[in-house]
Amino acid sequence: MTGSGSNGARGPLDGVRVLDLSRVWAGPHCTRILADLGAEVIHISGRRLVGRRTVTRETAEAIGIYPDNEPGERHWNRHVLNNDMLRNKFDITLELDTERGVELFKRLVKISDIVIENYSPRVMPKLGIDYPVLKEINPAIIFCSMPGYGPEGPFQHFVSYGTTIDPHSGLASRMGYPDGEPYMSGNAYPDPASGMFATGAIMTALFNKARTGKGQHISLAQAESGAALTGEASLGYQLTGDVPPRIGNGHVRKAPHGAYPCEGEDKWVAISVGSEMQWVDFREVIGSPDWTDDVRFATLEDRLRNQGELDRHVAEWTSNRNAYDMMRLLQDAGVAAGVVVNADELINDEHLNERGFYWKFDHPEAGFHTHAGQPIRLSKTPARHYRPAPTLGQHHPYVLGELLGLSDEEIADLEETGIIGYEPLVRER
Amino acid sequence: MAAVSGTVAGALSELTVLDLSHHVAGAYTGKLLASFGADVIKVEAPGVGDGARKVGPFPDDIHNPETSALYLYLNTGKKGLTLDLASDEGAAVLKELAAQADVLIENFQPGVMESVGLDYATLSAINPRLVMASISNFGQDGPYRDYRADTMVAMALSGQMYVNGHPDREPLSSSGYQPSYQAALYTYSGIMAALLARDRDGTGQYIDISIQEAMASEHQFTLNGFTASGKIRMRAGNRYGSVHPTTILPCKANDGKPGLVALGISDPTQYVLLLQLLDMPELLDDPRFANPTLCANHHEEFNALVRPWFMEHTADEIVHALQDNRIPAAFVNEVDDVLEDPQYEYRGFWKKIDHPIAGTYRYAGLPYHMAEAPPVFGRANLLGEHTDEVLAGKLGYGPDRLEKLREGDVI
Known part of the structure; x- marks a missing residue:
């Protein structure tokens, strides 16, 4: 391992150095995990991409991602989502379409373990820093590229986002109101899902490298992650010849199973009743009203057949009650139920807070914010909150000075010639 | 494509994994480890096996524990061992296996492993190098520890469900098992991190994965928008919130399939290109439709305006016309369509796997290629298929001992 270990504590990836050229979400989600686990992740951006x-x-209010909707003097350092993605990382700028930029990048490759990028497949070869080139510089380098459809094949050049990967991969086909069209995730779900696959692949490559001394190219297709996560359904289709229909929140072997309206504005509780025993418990919790004796609801088969009527009865019970009260009441009786939490309720969730899930970061330009922590909970080498997100170019002195040995004059020269900087390069239109 | 069965050496071939999983989260973790050659021993209850064997779907709807699609997919490349962990003899056998194992995965309800004397404290005393991963709905402690959940309840309590669906209708969960899959991916990386730390520190450790936390981590704007400005992300209908058109639109039907196409436009430049291609550049001068952000506030009007063009063209024509102009568009595929998709085919994503009872089918592979650590794709184990082989091979049990365990219904 070639990293400097400057994260201090001995995380499991302490000493691993990562050059992170990734953007938006899938790649940054992956490198955020590596950084939480102690890797030295150096985020490298060209300033044209900063906005x-x-x-x-007005824009700030529409997006809602700047502290108190105030973009401030340097909006790029106050974007709370980017700051979440960049937590625990180091940051430098580098214009990779310049000879000097590429030369410095190659020097960093020499002293790093991992390079990750999620550009379209034509970008890295065009910049002259694709895997065959970098492998010559550092044969042990692990190079992870993760374009939407993969770097080869008929759709290799397709422009894609998590939102379009969603319907392509079949994921969206598994969500939707009964007999309606496939539904896009409200959350660009294929992005983090692809990031998770990339993380696992990189860890596997690190394990392999520790044994063989060899690096490798990981070629990930985000479209394939969605298809891997619905693999049981595509296999099920082959076994049965049936394409599963969309059934809203229904379930093929459970009823009642759905989100039911509760007291208050847009409040819902999800209730899942599977076995006969759970049905008995559910009936008791809701006070065994007369309709539960109806022959149409006698067995699971009956309840599945008469779901519409069943759901109407359940909604009668839920609609004037508090969602949390119902969740606790049902769960205490052994019935699966959960409040359909919004952002406010999620961040204030009693259980997640008691488990210490959330991490709070005090950022010098954005202020104090709460972010999701790290679900990988290791007993001896835990993921850590090391430092808030860097400001743009904050680590030029460390990365270019300490790691590459450039003098202050040389760094100043890079700034003067526009190879590095601290502000966006505004595109001419 | 050559049919493959059995396993060959891979990047993780030095590892022995005890896979005490049932259903999805633990099983997929074990499957991933097996994909890289780890010796993954699936431990199932004698006679019954993993609950996923009862889930299906099954060919001709005939229930058979060896032909459940869910089980077949999630347990490729594993060896099958039956063992009654609730019996003293069964627990003792498991401890002997754990003494030589590198990794143990389980996703029982919290407290179950302790109740059969197989908690981490006990197992790590036997084998300090063991990495043990527990996956549960809500983690091993906290007020919801014993709460029950399925996919929908996990989607609800992780904040994912609230942002899916139409604003005037109920929030949408998804069919399938996304929360469990995400937990499996976190667990896989956690296990690999623990193994890397073990290389350095010499000891194993315990990993506690909560499905709720895994899914609550897969948010971009939801949590960050709230912590930044107090904004509560809302359901936006069949589209992605604050920009338009990132959505699914109807188009001309083709080949008996309903016409649908996906657009992913958030970038103002791509938006201009789209309106030029549709020959509707005048919309750019309309303050309602000047850019994707403004368009989001008038998305229904926008959809009505572009509808005639989309209804004149098939998805195939639209995707290629737009992509030729660097505008993000995509097919809207069902699970049968993905099997015919030329891109997946080109990359060799589907792996043909033989199974002696279920037959030969194409299974989803891994979404990445690794030249120096190529994955291997074996078939799912039969219930108890390798019981004798594992116990004789790993623990040196002779025929008499195996017979005795079998008579006592331990294996």
Whole structure:
């Protein structure tokens, strides 16, 4: 391992150095995990990709991602989502379409373990820093690329996002109101899912490298992650010849099974009743109203057949009650139930807070914010909250000075010639 | 494509894994380890086996523990051992196996492993190098520890469900098992991290994975928007919130399939290109439709305006016309369509796997290629298929001992 170990504590990936060229979500989600586990992740961005020089108050209000909707003097350092993705990482800028930028990048490759990027497949070869080139510089380098459809094949050049990978991969086909069209995730779900596969692949490559001394190219297709996560359904289709229909929140072997309206505005509780025993418990919790004796609901088969009527009765019970009260009441009786939590309720969830799930970061330009922690809970080498997100170019002195040995004058020269900087390069339109 | 069965050496071939999983989360973790050549021993209850064997779907709807699609997919490349962990003899055998194992995975309800004397404290005393991963709905402690959940309840309590669906209708969960799959991916990385730490520190450790936490981590704007500005992310209908058109639109039907196509436009440049291609550049001068952010506030009007063009073209024509102009568009595939998709085919994503009872089918592979650590794709184990082989091979049990265990219904 070639990293400096400057994260201090001995995380499981302490000493692993990562050059992170990834953008948006899938790649950054992966490197965020590596950083939480103690890797030294150096985020490298070209300043054309940072956005425009200013963000208007109106735009800020529409997006809702700047502290108190105030983009401030340097909006790029106050984007709370980017700051979440960049936590525990180091940051430098580098214009990779310049000779000097590429030369410095290659010097970093020489002293790093991992390079990750999620550009379209034509970008890295065009910049002259694709795997065959970098392998010559450092044969042990692990190079992870993760374009939407993969770097080869008929759709290799397709422009894609998590939102379009969703319907392509079959994931969206598994969500939707009964007999309606496939539904897009409200959350670009294929992005983090692909990031998780990349994380596992990189860890496997590190394990392999520790034994063989060899690096390798990981070629991930985000479209394939969605298909891997619905693999039981595509196999099921082959076994049965049936494409599963969309059934909303229904379930083929459980009823009642759905989200039911509760007291208050847009409040819902999800209730899942599977076995006969759970049905008996459920009946008791809701006070065994007369309709539960109806022959149409006598067996699971009956309840599945008469779901519409069943759901109407359940909704009568839920609609004037508090969602949390019902969840606790049902769960205490052994019936699976959960509040359909919104962002506010999620961040204030009693259980997640008691488990210490959330991490709080105090960022010098964005202030104090709560972010999701790290679900990988290791008893001896835990993931850690090391430092808040860096500001743009914050680690030029460390990365270019300490790691590459450039003098202050040389770094100043890089800034003067526009190879590095601290502000966006606004695109001419 | 050559049919494959059995396993060959891979990047993780030095590892022995005890896979005490049932259903999805633990099983997929074990499957991933087996994909890289680890010797994964699936431990199932004698006679019954993993609950996933009862789930299906099954060919001709005839229930058979060896032909459940869910089990077949999630347990490729594993060896099958039956063992009654609730019996003293069964627990003792498991301890002997754990003494030589590198990894143990389980996803019972919290407290179950302790109740049969197989908790981490006990197992790590036997084998300090053991990495043990427990996956549960809500983690091993906290007020919801004993709460029950399935996919929908996990989607609800992780905040995923609230943002899916139409604003005027109930929030949507998804069919399938996404929360468990995400937990499996976190567990896999956690196990690999623990193995890397073991290389350095010499000892194993315990990993506690909560399905709720895994899914609550897969948010981008939801938590961060709230902590930034107090904004509560809402369901936006069949589209992605704050920009348009990132959505699924109807188009001309083709080949008996309903016409649907997906667009993913958030970038103003791509938006301009789209309106030029549709020959509707005048919309850019309309303050309602000047850019994707403004368009989001008038998405229904926008959809009505572009509908005639989309209804004149098939998904195939639209996807290629848009992609030729660097505008993100995609097919809307059902699970049968993905099996015919030329891109998956080109990359060799589907793996043909033989199974002596279920037959030969194409299974989803891994979404990545690794030249120096190529994955291997074996078939799912039969219930108890390798019981004798494992116990004789790993623990040196002779025929008499095996017979005795079998008579006592331990194996």
